[in-house]
Amino acid sequence: MIQLLLIAILGLLAQLILPWWSLALVAFLVCLWRSQSASQAFLYGFLGAALVWLGYALLIYLRTGGDFTGRMGELLFKVNNAALPMLATALLGGLVGGLSGLSGFFIRQAFGNQVASHAAGHTRP
Template sequence: MSTSLKLFLLILLLGSIAQLFLPWWSITPVAFVLAFWLGRRGWGAFLAGFAGIGLGWLGMAAWLNIRNDGHLSHRVAELLPLGGNGWLLVLVTAVLGGLVGGMAALAGVWLRQALMSSRASAAR
């Protein structure tokens, strides 16, 4: 199993579990720490964070939308420039969550790379 796939699955699983008990922003430290630990490249970590959190949010938002027959998402979508389309709001929610997860994972990999390069510079 590749490192990016493992990172994606861990972010999806642990991010979804964390959101059951913690606030919505708990996805940020989860993606950051996992990418710091497992991430190797920035692009792969960003995609793993984006897909992991985005799919988690898409699943949860779709499930909640189906459970209440789309009434709440329709009302919120009317307040935003979405034309009252509740499913478009679900998609926008997933993209926003994915961006937060992807940026957090990217920051984790970048911190790891910065620390590794500073260690290499100190060793010289």
């Protein structure tokens, strides 16, 4: 759970000053630092990133009225509906975050965790 929170908070902060893909960097680093399993890393990365993107998008949407979001739905998906750009934003942010988190876990597993797992192997009878 701490990973999800960290991804969301650090991701938010990073994107205020860095390019959009800093989100990926944050999800990757957090899962490299601490993650238990592949599914968990992906899920935390996905949810952390999607939450930040959806939350911020929703905030802008509510603050400015939905006409423009509808227009963007029309422009990108040929349907004048505000929900589609919202969904696409959440999914895209989530996917990038999830894959980055998973990347972090795999690298942690291959390198960082290797020592521990070797140690475990040696102690086995």
